[in-house]
Amino acid sequence: MVNNATLATAGTVSPHLTRLLLRAGSAMGLDRSRLEGVAGLAVLGEDSVRIPTATILRVWELVSSPAWEAAGTSRVMRLWRPGALGVWDYLFSAAGTVGDALHAASRNFAAIADPADRLVLGRDDDGLTIAYHGSYQDHPQYGRIAELVPYMLLTVASAGAGRPLAPVRVRLPRRPAGPPDRLRELYRTGRVEFEGEHPSVTFAEADADDPLPRADPALAAILEEHARLSTAAARPVLGWLDRFHAALEPAIDGRPPSLDQVAQRLAMSHRTLQRRLREEGTTWREELERLRQRRVERLLRDSALSVESIAASVGFADSRSLRRAVHRWYGHGPAALRASGPS
Structure with a gap:
């Protein structure tokens, strides 16, 4: 059943990831004059708004370039610091385990993404897999989005664990441009596969179940409630x-x-x-x-x-x-x- 908060935020995203994309694009030579007229960018500095999903898709189009193909994904997450994605980031620090954090992140994915997008978790013989089910798979920039999301999840999970996590496997819907070594270095695994409909990252059971150094169940519950309330209260910048x-x-x-x-x-x-x-x-x-x-x-x-x-x-x-x-x-x-x- 669709609740009122989901209806109110449908077709919108938080401004956080768009900020990182624009900063990375500027560092890689994006002509800022091309941003004129793009809806929602005038309020991008505000945390309490939701901008049109079409805006971030347009930004993906504008930052796309040969230089982006070579290093755009890593550039975005090098700019990331805890809090750059809002309260959603902190769900990874207070949870009991990486697995708990991923479950909390999936429940509250609308805090940074369009409510139509989902993170889906499952366990198999390889470990705990979290897959991104995006709603714009026919968009020309979907391949770049699909490359970024597993890396974003790996980055924030590693920050919560206090150590670099090496995933068992990463799956992408299609093979991106560039040499294969780039992806092995990006994801810290030799198992980068190009099959299946949804991009995903799989964590080993030991990593998924290992207690996090800053686990705080009470704080984790408070952060989840804050993520839910702040998402519901955000003002959609939409006519x-x-x-x-x-x-x-x-x-x-x-x-x-x-x-x-x-x-x-x-x-x-x-x-x-x-x-x-x-x-x-x-x-x-x-x-x-x-x-x-x-x-x-x-x-x-x-x-x-x-x-x-x-x-x-x-x-x-x-x-x-x-x-x-x-x-x-x-x-x-x-x-x-x-x-x-x-x-």
Whole structure:
């Protein structure tokens, strides 16, 4: 059952990770003028707000570069210090064991992430695995996000343990660019595998169950409650149309989204949704067209997916329908848009 706090924070993230991304991007040559007009950045210094998830996805696009492929993930976490990710960080210091900390981190992942994202734990013969179930797997930057999350978990877990933890295994959805040695050095393990749907990191049983040096059950309970309350009390920096876009974006998943489906996400009737769109000077059809156009352009410019795959992922009936749409939008076909290079 979806609670009111989840509805209020849907389509938003805390500003903490976005700050680290921007600092790392600036250190690697990001032109700050490219950030003009990106929603939510004006309040990025405030801890008590939630910015649109679309904002951090846009920041991922802007920091992407060959230099980022080589060292971006490690650069982000070199900037990290306990507290840089808010109260979520401290869940790793007061818990009884690394396993306890990971469970607390998964329960309170919305303190730093979109509520649609999840951390899922499980045990097998190798140890305790924590996997990231992200809600934007079709986004061109998902591979970079999938590389960062296991490293982030490894970094904060090691800080809580007071020693570098060497995982048994790391799994990524796909092989990133760069030499294999980079990943072995990044994750401190020779077992970096490229299989499965979700990125994950597996800790040995001994590491997962080893008591943490600063374990404090009473403090751990207080921190969890603080994480829950501060997330619920945070102010979403969203206008109504921003909330609509945040609900519409994940609704496209290989098929045309229905107006009723998005209205339900916004806790309103489809008639109310249509009326609110008219008041904003737009319509359902226009907004769906704009979203499809943005997504198609992004995938053509920034990914190697075929036109057929892009058509399927954006909800077109077939590749011919997509080609007709691209001609309508730009006056030329997908090949010319792809040849124009990354966005």
